[in-house]
Amino acid sequence: MNTLTPVQQKFILHWGEMGTRWGINRTVAQIHALLYLSPKALNAEEIAETLTVARSNVSSSLKELQGWGIVKLVHVLGDKRDHFESMKDVWEMFRVVLDERKKREIDPTLTMLRECLIELEDEKAKDTYTGERIHAMRDFFETTTAWYQQIRTWPTNAVVPFVKLGDKVLRVLGIGGG
Amino acid sequence: MNTLTPVQQKFILHWGEMGTRWGINRTVAQIHALLYLSPKALNAEEIAETLTVARSNVSSSLKELQGWGIVKLVHVLGDKRDHFESMKDVWEMFRVVLDERKKREIDPTLTMLRECLIELEDEKAKDTYTGERIHAMRDFFETTTAWYQQIRTWPTNAVVPFVKLGDKVLRVLGIGGG
């Protein structure tokens, strides 16, 4: 896997671009893509060569990917170097990333919003509009995170039938205005 | 609204940080936050002063926000300057942003994945592992986008009862392994 097929290149390059759009370092995303496509665990040297990036850069990128929890260190018999492999189950992978982003970004935002509301209590009268808007925002995040908690563990095979139900869902559940 | 209260500052600053984490320019996000909190439409001058950024910067940021579809230009009687206001319904706002990100990022990714699979048909035999992985990825994106199409129009008041149902959901719907 030292030279990439055109298709592998295409995938890895696109994944890198996707990364940047969602606040993930391009190289980090590319390394992840490479490991995702690789049938065997790769060592840092191989990754650096294949993607032509500096060895040190690979090191820190791998650390970050491990921090996200979608790449892990493994050992290969008869080779003392560290090897790395990506999680392969796409559903699980995205669940892990979403969990992590929730922890890093959504939860702190909720904390911030709650703090704002507490601080506003004192000066309630003079600036109700801000309070209103922040209140609405907090409600949104609270509801959607609860929602996410609900569906994050759905088995893969639940989603397809769910989609198939289409408009019927809300009626069957007897909720919403549907 | 030329000087900000501590709470408003806190919110706007945090929103700016959130932006950067999700690939949105900090200033763009801050301007959006400011408009979201503002009870009345603001002109570019006011925004520039309040956030102490250059007038030209405000101009391009507003253009981007309009591109996302969450800020719109309005006119105030007796004032020929352009004024801007943010969408206020948080649910609607996030729906619009998600729709846009789907269009800009997810749909092209799906296209890329499909192209990869077409290109792989020819060389099917020699590199099935890559095909397998890309196939799994395409399935994931196809299923989740269909899922999103499904729920994106759920009325706000459908989500709360949905969450309340908890584990029962899958059983009631008779799907999944739950």
Added chain:
DNA sequence: AGGACATTTCTGTGAATACTGAAATTACAG
């Protein structure tokens, strides 16, 4: 303990991005 190899941390450099202020353009009133 010593030496070879592997890995991580650190620092300077280069590239990309964001931002400002000036200039150009546009819109509008008289």
Added chain:
DNA sequence: CTGTAATTTCAGTATTCACAGAAATGTCCT
């Protein structure tokens, strides 16, 4: 038309971010 205010575009500057290479640390073997 002319003058004024508003807006956008542009070009230079600054800041941030990504990266390579060197140095330091760690690991394993003998």
